[in-house]
């Protein structure tokens with residue numbers, strides 16, 4: 001029936017094709033023309049961005065494999081937006097367990113399995129098992145504990161969640177309330193939720209999937225509180241999947257998006273777990289109740305899994321924004337709207353300056369974040385190697401860099417998806433565009449794994465401390481090392497004399513560096529003034545100035561992001577035409593960052609009005625120069641139609657046919673009269689039924 005309906009509508013469209021206006025252009029022709037006029041080869045750039053031809057080939061192989069399954073077929077993927085929470089939950093788990101099976105049989109490597117899940121973009125109840133439960137045991141369990149838990153977790157004999165956040169506290173980790181009281185007589189911990197606010201609330205997979213969790217609880221021995229520690233805790237029976245005695249567990253209900261995942265709650269009534277359930281790589285409790293705390297440099301070891309995930313989130317942000325911009329740029333290149341006279345060729349909406357000024361800087365941000373993601377994961381890998389050799393010296397720098405970058409990257413990606421959606425007009429509001437779901441399931445990233453404001457304030461704390469160190473004549477290393485020259489920097493003025501000057505890397509770097517230095521110096525001064533010459537990192541001095549401090553951290557992270565982008569393009573193995581386009585993109589990125597907060601550069605007289613006008617002029621010229629490469633730039637992300645799952649973003653540009661087919665094929669169109677006809681509409685609208693009803697009165 002659905003198929004018939006679809007065929008009929010398509011036939012109608014074909015029949016009426018002789019009636020089209022003279023200026024009509026087929027969308028596919030528009031995309032073909034866009035590709036023809038690009039200045040570089042998107043295939044070659046895609047190889048560089050994705051890390052080699054093998055990566056791209058491997059990905060297409062994985063997509064073919066997915067398409068040959070019932071759970072990963074194109075039809076299954078495109079039907080997802082019509083499904084209920086329960087369906088999505090089961091579908092997510094089917095896909096994850098099937099992928100797990102392939103991995104265990106040796107048909108997929110661990111990396112293949114992760115990539116397959118990314119391609120499928122169907123999060124499930126096992127995501128936290130992979131990304132937080134297993135890694136926490138790997139990094140915080142001792143050898144014996146790893147040998148006991150990891151084989152079971154990897155074989156999926158148990159499944160885990162990461163239970164840290166509680167109803168009353170997510171941000172303030174030190175304030176969590178669940179207790180783990182040691183009972184020396186039985187050599188057990190008693191895990192208990194002492195208040196409503198202490199109920200674990202939010203952990204992914206905890207609601208209906210997990211049999212176990214990493215339980216973050218305060219360790220109490222002989223009434224002494226030793227603060228937060230991780231425990232591996234069983235919550236469900238392995239035969240029946242029912243909660244164990246003393247455990248109340250469930251799903252927290254529908255969310256803004258991400259609804260296939262069973263984020264859960266967990267309430268514990270004095271549940272006993274063995275002493276060796278406490279992960280003891282860093283801190284230990286002996287059978288007779290002696291506590292050995294972690295060494296000073298491992299003091300923040302309990303926070304380790306969060307740092308790892310923040311690195312992943314930075315890596316993910318650029319690719320998510322790449323998906324959104326691919327959809328929006330391709331669509332706005334085929335979408336034509338308005339001509340002076342009816343019947344003339346209408347303009348591609350991407351040629352309106354307002355759209356180019358929205359979308360092209362977002363394309364630049366996606367590139368910047370992809371390069372930043374690579375740099376962050378390289379940095380994290382180096383830290384892992386050092387950590388495994390017992391050296392944690394790089395953790396403080398890694399934490400402050402990733403905290404600020406997690407905030408900047410997820411804010412940029414989330415806001416960018418929504419801007420892409422709006423840029424697509426009415427069709428952007430349709431779920432068939434792929435953008436509403438992408439936004440709804442992505443925007444959580446500005447909150448989870450450390451709310452972005454809070455993360456920015458961690459970076460701000462470090463910047464203020466660095467300013468303090470410089471003032472006291474101490475050296476500052478790492479990403480804030482530029483503050484070493486704050487004194488000289490604050491006397492500098494912008495050197496721009498002509499619009500073209502804004503294009504040079506030195507000028508843009510200098511302006512972004514000046515802005516970050518100025519804001520750090522101002523933030524430092526502000527806190528000194530409020531503290532009467534002393535800096536307080538808590539209390540009213542700090543809490544009453546967080547707007548300025550967050551802004552300061554953002555300026556710092558933007559500087560790091562931009563310089564990493566510029567350096568990465570400089571070092572990348574690119575053909576000359578692609579390099580030329582990317583150099584322009586780097587410039588657009590820097591200019592867009594400056595234009596967003598231009599007032600900062602006026603505050604201390606760094607910039608003059610004529611220089612600001614030149615910046616706007618040069619940015620506008622750059623939009624025109626980059627416009628012919630817009631489609632090639634998004635094609636270069638190399639994102640397959642399968643993964644885009646969007647009627648608007650499809651690579652052949654056949655958008656309108658795709659919309660019609662997807663709309664007419666859906667469940668609500670299963671019957672011509674619609675599901676409400678018989679019971680609801682018919683008694684009102686059908687004259688015979690009305691007559692019958694009246695005669696019964």
Ligand SMILES: CCCCCCCCCCCCCCCCCC(=O)SCCNC(=O)CCNC(=O)[C@H](O)C(C)(C)COP(=O)(O)OP(=O)(O)OC[C@H]1O[C@@H](n2cnc3c(N)ncnc32)[C@H](O)[C@@H]1OP(=O)(O)O
Nearest residue numbers: 131164170171172173300303312315316319399448449450
């Ligand atoms: C194509 C690629 C795509 C790949 C696909 C990948 C897809 C990704 C998939 C990922 C799936 C995972 C989904 C994740 C789901 C969400 C899970 C959660 O939310 S779980 C729940 C997540 N929950 C959260 O994130 C909670 C957020 N809250 C917190 O993290 C903390 O409470 C706090 C950091 C805000 C404060 O902590 P507090 O203890 O009060 O600390 P103070 O402020 O007093 O500062 C004292 C000192 O400590 C220092 N320091 C601090 N942290 C760290 C660290 N980590 N380390 C080192 N140091 C650290 C700090 O710098 C300072 O140093 P100094 O200045 O003295 O030298």
Ligand SMILES: Cc1cc2nc3c(=O)[nH]c(=O)nc-3n(C[C@H](O)[C@H](O)[C@H](O)COP(=O)(O)OP(=O)(O)OC[C@H]3O[C@@H](n4cnc5c(N)ncnc54)[C@H](O)[C@@H]3O)c2cc1C
Nearest residue numbers: 162164165169170171202203204444447448449450451453
């Ligand atoms: C989809 C999703 C999945 C999640 N998955 C997990 C999981 O698997 N495991 C888990 O343990 N947790 C999980 N969480 C919880 C998540 O980590 C927390 O929601 C997050 O850390 C924010 O904490 P909160 O909710 O307490 O926000 P709050 O801290 O209550 O934030 C409320 C507001 O107050 C502001 N604020 C709070 N403190 C400060 C401060 N010190 N300074 C300035 N502003 C402040 C914030 O910026 C925010 O605007 C998940 C959350 C979501 C949304």
